[in-house]
Amino acid sequence: MSLLNVKHLQKIYSTRFSNQKVEALKDVSFDVEEGEYIAIMGESGSGKTTLLNILASLDKPTSGEVLLDGKDLTKISDKHISAFRRDNLGFVFQDFNLLDTFNVADNIYLPLVLSKEPYALMKPKLEKLAKPLGINHLLEKYPYEISGGQKQRVAVARALITHPKIILADEPTGALDSKSTDQLxxxxDQIHQSGQTILMVTHSSKAASYASRVLFIKDGQIFHQLYKGDMSNQEMYQAISDTLTMLLSGGQ
Structure with a gap:
């Protein structure tokens, strides 16, 4: 069953000091099935960040539709978009986006606080997440007291605590060392196995090799897609590397 339907997305930017227009996305269409784990890859300037921002309802397309459970995100009013985003989407960013003035527990609680959820209902949700993510001993610490890998696990907990329909991850391993990357x-992978839908933008072939499908974007269009199927992570990594080589060489 399709959870997300992206239909004929186009995004055109006008430059500030001239009449020149830049077409960042050109007729992008794809579907995301419930429980799928998709990676989006492409060179800098390919349009993948623009696409992620539109899927996150942080930007609106020039034309096209983004349907989440049949509801068009592009038609939601500015008045209601923040609540919709908070209730349906979870975010994991490269730079963690944690608040240094809040301890770890309060950073994770933040989306629930903004939704005015009672504390008595919030605490069990945190306890359920903290141990599997290996952060139960960090809850009273502040972000500046913990490592980058620990910060990213806190960010994952914050994204999951609202039980979002989709996790949107923007270069989630970009600021991590190799050990923390492997842990994340x-x-x-465990979150995906539990049934969570994940859509991740990444430059990392290693990160993308964990996904069940990889979309490659070039010049604002979907250039190719790769399904993992029965491939191991290592086989998927090699297939991704081969595709990126073709992408960079201008092959079709």
């Missing part, structure tokens, strides 16, 4: 990718 293992966590994402």
């Amino acid at each position: 990718l293992s966590i994402f």
Whole structure:
């Protein structure tokens, strides 16, 4: 069953000091099935960040539709978009986006606080997430007291605590060392196995090799897609590397 339907997305930017227009996305269409784990890859300037921002309802397309459970995100009013985003989407960013003035527990609680959820209902949700993510001993610490890998696990907990329909991850391993990257990718794999839908933008072939499908974007269009099927992570990594080589060489 399709959870997300992206239909004929186009995004055109006008430059500030001239009449020149830049077409960042050109007729992008794809579907995301419930429980799928998709990675989006492409060179800088390919349009993948623009696409993610539109899927996150942080930007609106020039034309096209983004349907989440049949509801068009592009038609939601500015008045209601923040609540819709908070109730349906979970975000994991490269730079963590944690508040240094809040301890770990309060950072994770933040989406629930904004939704005015009673504390008595919030605490069990945190306890359910903290141990599997290996952060139960960090809840009273502040972000500046913990490592990058720990910060990203806190960010994952914050994204999951609202039970979002989709996790949107923007270069989630980009600021991590190799050990923390391996830990985070293992966590994402476990989250995916539990049935969570994940859509991740990444430059990392290793990160993308964990996904069940990879979309490659070039010049604002979907250039190719790769299904993992029965491939191992190593086989998927090699297939991704081969596709990126073709992408960079201008092959079709």
